[in-house]
Amino acid sequence: MANPAADALTLGGRTYRSRLLVGTGKYKDHAETRTAIEASGADIVTVAIRRSNIGQNPNEPNLLDAIPPSQFTILPNTAGCYTAQDAVRTLRLARELLEGHSLVKLEVLGDPHTLYPNIVETLEAARVLVKEGFHVMVYTSDDPIVAKQLEEIGCVSVMPLASLIGSGMGILNPWNLRIIIDNAKVPVIVDAGVGTASDAAIAMELGCDGVLMNTAIAAARDPVRMARAMKLGVEAGRDAFLAGRMPKKLYSASPSSPVGGTIAPVQGKAA
Amino acid sequence: MSTFAARGEITLSVNGSEMRVPANLTAAGLIEHMALTGKRVALERNGEILPKSRFPEQTLEHGDQLEIVVAVGGG
Numbered sequence: 632m633a634n635p636a637a638d639a640l641t642l643g644g645r646t647y648r649s650r651l652l653v654g655t656g657k658y659k660d661h662a663e664t665r666t667a668i669e670a671s672g673a674d675i676v677t678v679a680i681r682r683s684n685i686g687q688n689p690n691e692p693n694l695l696d697a698i699p700p701s702q703f704t705i706l707p708n709t710a711g712c713y714t715a716q717d718a719v720r721t722l723r724l725a726r727e728l729l730e731g732h733s734l735v736k737l738e739v740l741g742d743p744h745t746l747y748p749n750i751v752e753t754l755e756a757a758r759v760l761v762k763e764g765f766h767v768m769v770y771t772s773d774d775p776i777v778a779k780q781l782e783e784i785g786c787v788s789v790m791p792l793a794s795l796i797g798s799g800m801g802i803l804n805p806w807n808l809r810i811i812i813d814n815a816k817v818p819v820i821v822d823a824g825v826g827t828a829s830d831a832a833i834a835m836e837l838g839c840d841g842v843l844m845n846t847a848i849a850a851a852r853d854p855v856r857m858a859r860a861m862k863l864g865v866e867a868g869r870d871a872f873l874a875g876r877m878p879k880k881l882y883s884a885s886p887s888s889p890v891g892g893t894i895a896p897v898q899g900k901a902a
Numbered sequence: 903m904s905t906f907a908a909r910g911e912i913t914l915s916v917n918g919s920e921m922r923v924p925a926n927l928t929a930a931g932l933i934e935h936m937a938l939t940g941k942r943v944a945l946e947r948n949g950e951i952l953p954k955s956r957f958p959e960q961t962l963e964h965g966d967q968l969e970i971v972v973a974v975g976g977g
Contacts, residue, residue, distance in 0.1 A: 654977025664975060679976025682917040682969065683936075683943055694973050695942050710976045720946065724971050727951050728944035796977075845977025 638873065640841055642818060643734050643766030643787045645704075647674040650835070651865045652706065652820065654845025655679075658854065661697035667848055668698065671858035677706040677736055677843065680721050680728070705729055706768070708736035713749065715739060715756035722760060735760065736790075736822075736843075738770035746796040746823075750777050754784065761785035770822050773807040775814055782817050789815060790822035790843060793834060797846040799826030802833055812838040828857075828864030835868025836876070912964035923962070930957035938970070945970050 639646035653673040658664040668676055676698055684691070698705065707725030709718040722735045739756055741749035748771055760767050761784055768788040769781050778789045791811055794800035801824060802808065812819050818840035825831050825844045834842050842865055851857035914921045916932070923932065929952055933939055945952045946969040952960055962968075 655975040656977045658975060677977060678973040680971050681974045681976075683938060683941075683972045693942060694975055705973070707973065708976060720949065720969075721971075723951050724944040724946055724969070725973075727953060728942060728971065728973060843977075849977075 638869070640818060642675075642768065645734075647704065648672075649674045649862070649865075650841040650869055651831070651862055652677065652841055652843040653848060653858070653861075654843070655694060655698060656710075656845050657849035661692055661694060663854060664694070665697045667854045667858040668703070669858075670855045670862070671848065672862045674704055675706050675734075676703045677708045677845075679710045680707055680725050700729060700732070704734065705732065706734055706736050707732075709738050709756075711740070712738070713740050713752070715752040715759065718752070718756040719759050719763075722765060723763075726765070733764060734766045734768070734787075736768045736770065737786075748772055748792075750774070754780060757781055757784045757786055768820065773804050773811065775807060775810040778811045778819075779814055782815060786817065788818045788820050788840075790820045792823040793821045793830065794824030796823040797850075798824055799847055799850075800824055801826050801830040802837075805833070805837055808834070808837050808839065825861075828860040831861050831864035832868035832871070835865055836871050838872055841865070912962070914962060914965075915967045917968070917970055925964075927962050928958055929960040929962060932962060932968070933957060933970075936970070941972070943970050943972055 639648060640650050649672045651671055651673050652675040653668055653671050654677045655664050678694060707722060709721045712718040712721055718737055718739050725735060726732060737756055737760060739749050739752040741747045753771060757767055757769055767786045768790055769786045770790050771777055771781060773791040778791060781789050791808060793802040820841040820843055821834040821839050822843040825842055825847045831842045848854050848858045848861060910925050911922050912925050914923055929945060948967050
């Protein structure tokens with residue numbers, strides 16, 4: 632067997648051990664966030680960028696104290712942005728906040744009900760960000776043509792949805808994901824829609840390079856245990872993909888045990 | 903410009919809220935005023951990033967639109 636440690640994920644010239652990327656939203660508190668992320672084994676952790684609260688408790692704990700950039704690769708995202716301009720400004724602020732850090736997650740939303748990506752704005756923002764030297768991981772629909780265009784612009788990873796953000800509906804269109812994976816020269820990471828560990832495993836078995844999730848862990852009854860389940864699901868799916876599954880035989884069974892050498896039926900003096 | 907300027911005060915827009923501050927306040931002064939000194943924040947002034955290294959020298963002007971952001975939980 633090939634050394635599993637050698638099977639690293641490469642993004643923007645850096646390698647990562649874990650193929651599970653996690654968000655930091657919807658947890659009870661920073662302590663739970665930290666414990667769940669540790670259980671997930673994730674190296675890359677995504678955070679949102681928001682206005683600092685005016686006139687509120689200035690001693691409010693900072694997320695980056697719980698998830699220090701010295702221990703995790705912080706992936707600032709543009710969640711909540713509906714225009715290319717807002718997304719670009721948000722990531723410029725993030726780069727300043729994180730002292731020149733260039734790996735970012737771009738998402739430009741189309742409407743607050745479905746949180747479906749606005750592809751026109753996404754493409755525009757991606758062009759600007761790539762030109763400014765960002766390493767852009769981009770949330771997109773599962774449209775193979777759009778995925779290819781984002782790759783050609785220079786995004787370091789395309790991240791199609793498996794189903795709507797926060798829906799937990801799993802992988803609704805594995806065929807589109809397969810087309811995207813087969814055409815891609817950059818890592819394809821399923822972002823959004825995973826509900827449980829088998830969804831993560833299926834994404835990886837399809838040949839995805841990684842899975843990014845938040846709600847599936849944070850909204851589980853026991854987030855820490857689910858984080859561990861997701862780690863194992865991603866690892867199992869990746870190994871199954873690399874191992875190469877057996878071919879399906881639709882209309883004939885194939886015994887696992889030798890066909891010959893079974894004992895004979897009892898003749899005559901039956902008990 | 904404004905009566906505030908005449909009284910030695912200016913008005914800024916900080917994260918969408920109006921804020922009256924003394925004229926000649928620097929970005930570093932504003933951060934201190936907001937009790938954010940030493941915190942991980944980033945600042946945008948009128949649509950442009952203001953690097954942390956320039957906080958002490960950058961004087962704010964009446965009508966400046968400022969965005970001060972932090973990292974928060976999200977996916």
